[in-house]
Structures are given as C-alpha cells and as structure tokens.
Amino acid sequence: MKKRVSTVTWHYMLITAGFWMSFCLVSTNAAIYLQAIGYSNAQLGLIMALGNVGGALLSTALGDFLDRHPQVRHVQVLNLLTLVQAVMIVLLWFHQAGDLLSGAIYTVYCSALMAVNAVNLDLCIRFEHAGADLNFGLARSSGSLAFMVLSVLLGILVERFDHKVLLMAGLLVLLFQFLSNLIVDRDLKAAEAAAPAYISQARAPSASLPAFVKKNGMFSVLLLGVILIFTAHNIDGNFMINEIRALGGGTADMGWIAAFQALVEVPVMVFSAKLPRSRGLAWYIRVAFIFFVIKLLAYALAPSLPFFFAARLLQAPSYALYIVLVVSYADQVIPLQDSAKAQGLLVSATNLGAVFASLVGGALFDSVGVRPTMLTAVAIALLGAVIGFLGTRKSAECTRP
Numbered sequence: 001m002k003k004r005v006s007t008v009t010w011h012y013m014l015i016t017a018g019f020w021m022s023f024c025l026v027s028t029n030a031a032i033y034l035q036a037i038g039y040s041n042a043q044l045g046l047i048m049a050l051g052n053v054g055g056a057l058l059s060t061a062l063g064d065f066l067d068r069h070p071q072v073r074h075v076q077v078l079n080l081l082t083l084v085q086a087v088m089i090v091l092l093w094f095h096q097a098g099d100l101l102s103g104a105i106y107t108v109y110c111s112a113l114m115a116v117n118a119v120n121l122d123l124c125i126r127f128e129h130a131g132a133d134l135n136f137g138l139a140r141s142s143g144s145l146a147f148m149v150l151s152v153l154l155g156i157l158v159e160r161f162d163h164k165v166l167l168m169a170g171l172l173v174l175l176f177q178f179l180s181n182l183i184v185d186r187d188l189k190a191a192e193a194a195a196p197a198y199i200s201q202a203r204a205p206s207a208s209l210p211a212f213v214k215k216n217g218m219f220s221v222l223l224l225g226v227i228l229i230f231t232a233h234n235i236d237g238n239f240m241i242n243e244i245r246a247l248g249g250g251t252a253d254m255g256w257i258a259a260f261q262a263l264v265e266v267p268v269m270v271f272s273a274k275l276p277r278s279r280g281l282a283w284y285i286r287v288a289f290i291f292f293v294i295k296l297l298a299y300a301l302a303p304s305l306p307f308f309f310a311a312r313l314l315q316a317p318s319y320a321l322y323i324v325l326v327v328s329y330a331d332q333v334i335p336l337q338d339s340a341k342a343q344g345l346l347v348s349a350t351n352l353g354a355v356f357a358s359l360v361g362g363a364l365f366d367s368v369g370v371r372p373t374m375l376t377a378v379a380i381a382l383l384g385a386v387i388g389f390l391g392t393r394k395s396a397e398c399t400r401p
Contacts, residue, residue, distance in 0.1 A: 006134065018176050019117055033166050036162070055351040064340070081112045118344040147259075159252050225386070231353040244308070257308070265320035292319070
C-alpha cells in the first residue's frame with residue numbers, strides 16, 4: 001500500500017517553498033535589481049558579499065543561541081527575520097538609487113534572508129528527533145518547484161514592467177512565510193508533547209562554538225571544502241545573467257534557465273529516501289562534489305544558449321544531491337544538543353562561498369570576461385572537492401539516506 005505524505009511534511013513544504021522563493025528574489029535576481037538602480041558588477045558583488053557575510057554570522061549566532069536557549073521557539077526567530085526583511089523592502093521602495101544607503105539596506109535584507117535557512121534546517125532535525133514523520137527530501141523539493149515557478153514569472157514580469165516587481169513580489173512571499181511559520185510551529189509543539197524523551201535530549205548542555213570546532217575537526221574540514229565549492233557554485237549563480245548575455249540571451253531566458261535548473265533538482269530530492277542503503281551518506285556527498293566540478297566546466301565551455309540550458313541538468317547530481325543529504329549527514333555526526341549550531345555552520349559555509357564569489361566573481365567578470373571567470377570557478381571547485389573528500393573520510397560509516 002502506498003504511503004501517504006504526512007501532514008508535517010506538507011506543512012514543512014510551505015516554509016521551504018517560502019524561503020526558496022525569497023532566495024530567488026533576493027539572491028538570484030540581485031544582479032537584475034542592483035544593476036537596474038545603477039550598480040556595476042563589482043559593486044553588486046560587494047553588496048552580495050556583505051549580505052552573505054551578515055547571513056553567515058547571523059546563521060551561526062542564531063544556531064548557537066537556539067542550542068543554548070531551547071525554551072525559545074524557532075517561530076519567534078523566524079518571524080523576527082521576516083519582519084526585518086519586510087522593513088528593508090519598504091525602505092528600498094522609497095529609496096532606489098545606486099548609493100551607499102541602498103547598498104546598506106540590501107545588505108541587511110540579504111543577511112536576514114540567509115539566516116532563515118539555518119533555522120528551517122534545525123526545525124527539520126527537531127521534528128525528526130521528536131519522532132515526527134517528516135520526509136525532508138520531498139519537502140525540500142517544494143522549494144525547487146516554487147523557485148522554478150517564480151523564476152519564470154519574474155523573468156516575464158521584470159521584462160514587461162521593471163525591477164520594482166521584485167520588491168512587490170518580496171512582500172507577498174514574506175506574508176506567505178509568516179503564516180507558514182505559525183502552522184509549522186503548531187506541528188512542532190504537538191510532536192514535542194508526544195515525545196518527552198526528546199525534550200530532555202534537546203536540552204542537554206551545548207558546546208561553545210570554539211569547543212564545537214575543536215571537538216568536530218573532520219566536520220570543520222568539510223565546512224572548508226563546502227566554502228570553496230559554493231564559492232565556485234555562486235560565481236555562476238550570482239552572475240548568471242552575465243553568462244546568458246554573453247551567449248545572446250536576456251532576463252526572460254534567465255528566468256527559464258533558472259526554472260529548468262530548479263526543476264531538475266526535484267527528482268533527486270523526492271527520491272532521496274530511496275537511495276541504496278549500501279552506500280553511506282559520505283559517499284553520496286563525495287559524488288555530489290565531483291559533479292559540482294563537472295557542471296561548472298560545462299557552463300564555462302558552453303558554446304551556445306541551448307547547450308548552456310542543457311548543462312543545467314548537472315544541477316541534479318551536484319547541488320540537489322548535496323543539499324538534500326547534508327542535513328541528515330550532520331544529524332548523524334553531530335549530537336542533537338549542537339544540531340542548530342551544525343546546521344547554522346553549514347548554511348554559513350554556503351554563505352561564505354557566496355561572499356567570496358561576489359567579491360572574486362564581480363571583479364573578474366568586469367576585468368577578464370565570462371569564460372576566464374568560469375574556468376577560475378572550475379579550479380576553485382576542484383580544490384573544494386578535494387578538501388571535502390578529506391572532511392568526509394572518517395564518517396563513511398553513515399548509511400541513512
């Protein structure tokens with residue numbers, strides 16, 4: 001008999017979809033918005049770098065805070081971050097100029113957004129340890145689908161109207177996130193009430209951040225590899241419009257390509273729980289690292305827009321495979337009392353990758369052009385994959401996909 005999707009999974013889909021729609025608006029379309037109000041590639045790269053630094057610091061700090069103060073509800077943190085983003089959007093609506101103030105507002109907007117992901121991921125771990133029937137891979141696929149639909153719509157709407165569409169859409173998505181957070185918190189309360197043993201486990205003493213890094217040396221090595229891989233990944237992601245324009249495309253093409261890229265992630269996420277158990281999680285993550293290198297090489301060498309479009313199929317065995325399994329991987333190698341910290345550090349690692357991508361990518365795209373910049377990304381990804389291999393070698397016994 002076919003197993004039905006649980007209510008918890010359906011509800012967790014809502015917050016996942018909400019975050020990735022916001023990510024589509026704030027990060028993927030950052031180049032379109034910031035260039036429209038007067039910033040160069042290098043300047044928008046600096047803004048995104050600062051936003052991701054803020055997101056990395058905030059993710060780590062909130063993870064440590066939630067571990068040390070288990071009485072604080074995740075929904076309280078999430079809705080505070082939602083409010084901050086809403087205020088920043090209103091400020092951007094009334095002040096649209098390529099100056100220092102707009103850059104500062106967008107930086108705060110980006111920082112608050114990035115921190116949401118870390119809190120959402122720790123919510124997943126809390127549900128799992130409370131015995132809730134949550135299929136993370138399936139829930140995460142809703143984020144890719146929502147990203148896909150919004151990418152197509154934004155590509156069409158921005159081309160037809162202007163960049164202000166991004167701000168209006170941002171407010172609507174934040175309202176959706178606020179309501180979704182309340183629904184998921186209700187589910188978590190019910191799961192916690194049914195699992196008293198989980199409560200005592202979650203409230204065990206949490207390690208300080210320096211002690212955590214010292215105690216989990218191999219996990220820290222993995223984080224370094226992730227930073228480098230996501231530096232390369234975000235050189236493409238943050239500046240995709242430049243690659244598309246170099247091949248003769250425009251913003252509508254970017255919307256379709258980003259949507260297709262999100263669509264190909266879905267099968268991996270939906271069926272991640274069906275992966276053969278004879279392989280450990282570390283093995284799958286290593287495979288993903290290899291495909292990060294291969295896909296970036298395909299992007300760099302793409303001779304035409306159709307080839308560039310088709311190369312996005314490689315998003316499935318690279319990004320999708322990594323992102324849907326690394327949450328469970330961290331859960332297996334890190335105790336529950338430090339879970340929020342671990343998830344926060346993973347998000348921080350991807351954010352720091354975006355920081356370096358913004359700084360390096362913006363300058364390189366302006367100075368040497370598209371292909372040399374993307375070949376540089378391939379070299380960075382290769383180094384990150386090697387370090388990532390080293391960071392997972394002592395945890396190869398993890399087998400729960």
